[in-house]
Amino acid sequence: PPDIPGANSMAHANQLQSIATANGGNRAHGTSGYRASADFIQSTLSRAGFTVTRQQFTYNGALGWNVIAEWPVGNPNDVVFLGAHLDGVRAGAGINDNGSGSSAVLETALAVARDNAQPTKRLRFGWWGAEENGLIGSAYYTRNLPSSERAKIDAYLNFDMVGQRDTTRWGIYVDSPTLGATFKQYFDSKGIATRSIDISGRSDHASFARYGIPVSGISSGSDPCYHSRCDTIANIGERVMGHSTNAAAYAAWRLAGIP
Numbered sequence: 001p002p003d004i005p006g007a008n009s010m011a012h013a014n015q016l017q018s019i020a021t022a023n024g025g026n027r028a029h030g031t032s033g034y035r036a037s038a039d040f041i042q043s044t045l046s047r048a049g050f051t052v053t054r055q056q057f058t059y060n061g062a063l064g065w066n067v068i069a070e071w072p073v074g075n076p077n078d079v080v081f082l083g084a085h086l087d088g089v090r091a092g093a094g095i096n097d098n099g100s101g102s103s104a105v106l107e108t109a110l111a112v113a114r115d116n117a118q119p120t121k122r123l124r125f126g127w128w129g130a131e132e133n134g135l136i137g138s139a140y141y142t143r144n145l146p147s148s149e150r151a152k153i154d155a156y157l158n159f160d161m162v163g164q165r166d167t168t169r170w171g172i173y174v175d176s177p178t179l180g181a182t183f184k185q186y187f188d189s190k191g192i193a194t195r196s197i198d199i200s201g202r203s204d205h206a207s208f209a210r211y212g213i214p215v216s217g218i219s220s221g222s223d224p225c226y227h228s229r230c231d232t233i234a235n236i237g238e239r240v241m242g243h244s245t246n247a248a249a250y251a252a253w254r255l256a257g258i259p
């Protein structure tokens with residue numbers, strides 16, 4: 001797996017902060033800040049050579065979007081999926097929740113493209129809309145996938161709140177012990193303590209688990225700015241973002257079989 005500088009993901013998070021600042025301070029579903037966030041992810045991936053799908057849905061009378069990108073190498077019948085919700089609450093910029101996960105997944109996708117990675121399995125990346133309204137975007141995605149397509153997803157890995165500066169123990173979702181063990185290997189190799197967490201229906205992995213897809217994920221935990229105005233770029237740290245990004249990349253490389 002690559003060794004990705006935390007500064008790379010911080011640069012993406014800075015972009016999301018600028019987008020919030022330029023759009024009334026937030027990136028919530030139904031706002032111009034969300035639309036601009038989706039534009040940013042889509043254009044960054046397009047420039048890197050991904051074919052990007054923007055999936056539109058309506059919730060509460062407002063348009064929302066999921067952004068999906070697939071790396072077109074490897075067996076299309078075996079998909080390893082990494083995802084993060086791109087929306088935030090209206091109270092603030094939503095940078096730990098969840099500019100952090102969105103940035104870590106974006107940087108992992110860009111690393112795959114930079115390395116011209118040749119995985120055995122397919123890597124797919126997703127940024128979900130309207131998670132804060134009740135997992136709306138991810139539920140829309142899985143519900144509208146033909147069951148034959150759902151059956152091709154070997155693993156879904158979720159990244160929600162992965163940037164808190166003061167983390168001492170990383171949380172690994174208990175859902176799939178096998179997938180969780182892959183994350184633990186990364187943190188063990190860095191001498192970082194982990195614990196098992198169960199956030200059951202509180203993030204987008206639930207939209208995949210519902211269909212029997214093996215899921216896991218990581219989180220550096222909640223913080224005093226959770227769902228608040230102070231969840232800004234000052235709320236996340238470069239060192240932590242380096243760990244979330246490299247944990248995501250480690251799992252992508254191992255699980256998709258990149259040599």
Ligand code: PHE
Pocket residue numbers: 097131132160161199202203219221222
């Ligand atoms: N960030 C989630 C939400 O508000 C909840 C969550 C809690 C996720 C703890 C991960 C860990 O949308």
Ligand code: ZN
Pocket residue numbers: 077078079152153154
């Ligand atoms: Zn398979």
Ligand code: ZN
Pocket residue numbers: 089097132227
């Ligand atoms: Zn939230």
Ligand code: ZN
Pocket residue numbers: 085097098131160161203
């Ligand atoms: Zn969240």
